C-alpha cells in the first residue's frame with residue numbers, strides 16, 4: 001500500500017511541483033483546497049492517486065486527516081499580491097497558523113499519528129531587513145510583521161510536534177520556478193529588455209530552485225534525522241541587483257534601465273515594498289550537514305535550467 005500524503009495549499013506553486021514529485025515517488029496525494037466545498041472530494045482526471053478535498057483554513061476535514069500517513073502545510077494567503085491592510089495581515093497570519101492548530105486538534109481527538117509533518121516557513125522569519133548578518137536557524141525571529149508571522153507559523157506547527165509527530169519547518173527563500181512566483185512575474189519585463197534594479201539593489205536575494213525545494217520537502221518527509229527548523233535557500237552573496245543582471249544575461253537582454261527608486265515602490269506597494277527592497281543572507285549549513293545536496297547552487301545555471309522548462 002502506498003503512503004498517503006496530505007498537502008494543504010497543494011494547488012500553489014510549491015504544492016503543484018511537490019504533488020507531482022510525490023506521485024512519481026509512489027505516494028497517493030490528497031490536496032486540501034478552497035476550490036471545492038468543504039468536505040467534498042474529487043479525483044484528478046489525470047492521476048487516480050491524486051485527489052482533492054474541500055476545506056477552509058479554519059476547518060480541516062477529519063476524513064482527509066484520517067487517510068493521511070504524513071502531511072505538508074503550504075497553504076497561506078499570498079504575501080505579495082495584495083496591499084498589507086490590517087485585515088490582509090490578519091489573513092496572511094491566520095491562514096498559516098490555523099491549519100496546524102486544526103490538524104493538531106484532529107490528531108489529538110482521534111489519537112492518530114503521522115510519520116512526519118513538514119510546514120513551510122520563510123526566511124522572513126529573521127525579519128525583512130538588509131544586514132551583513134548571515135542568519136542561521138538559532139537566531140531569534142525578527143520583530144517586524146514577517147518575523148512575527150514566521151514565529152507564530154512555526155509555533156503552531158510545534159503543536160503537531162508536541163503530539164510526538166516528527167516536525168520539520170522549512171524557512172524558504174525566494175522560490176525560482178518558470179511557472180509561477182517571483183521569477184515568472186519578472187520574466188515578461190526582462191524579456192522586453194526593461195529589467196531594472198530595485199531601490200539600492202544591494203539588498204540580498206536568498207533564492208532556491210523549485211526542484212531543490214521539492215527534494216528538501218521529500219527528504220524532510222522521509223529522513224528520520226530531520227527535525228525542527230532549516231533554512232531552505234542557497235547561501236550566496238546574490239543581491240537584487242546581481243540577480244537582475246544574471247537574469248538579463250541568461251535571457252540575452254540588455255540591462256541598462258535606471259534604478260526604480262525605493263520611494264516609488266513604497267508609494268505604489270505600501271509596506272509590502274519591503275519584500276522587494278530588503279533582504280539578508282541565510283546560512284544553508286544546517287540542511288547540508290543533515291545530508292541535503294543542492295543540485296542548483298550557481299544562479300546562472302539555475303536560471304538557464306528554469307528558462308528551458
Ligand SMILES: NC(=O)c1ccc[n+]([C@@H]2O[C@H](COP(=O)([O-])OP(=O)(O)OC[C@H]3O[C@@H](n4cnc5c(N)ncnc54)[C@H](OP(=O)(O)O)[C@@H]3O)[C@@H](O)[C@H]2O)c1
Pocket residue numbers: 008009010011012013014015032033034035056057074075076077078079091095096120121122123172173174175176180181182
Ligand atoms: N514562493 C515563494 O517564493 C515562497 C517563499 C517563502 C515562503 N513561501 C511559503 O511557502 C508556501 C507555499 O508557497 P507557494 O509559492 O506555493 O504559495 P502559493 O502559490 O501562493 O499557493 C499557496 C496556496 O495556499 C492556498 N491559499 C491561498 N490563500 C488561502 C487562504 N486564505 N486560506 C487557505 N488557503 C489559501 C491556495 O490554495 P487553494 O486556492 O487551492 O485553496 C494556494 O494555492 C506558502 O506558505 C508561502 O508563504 C513561498
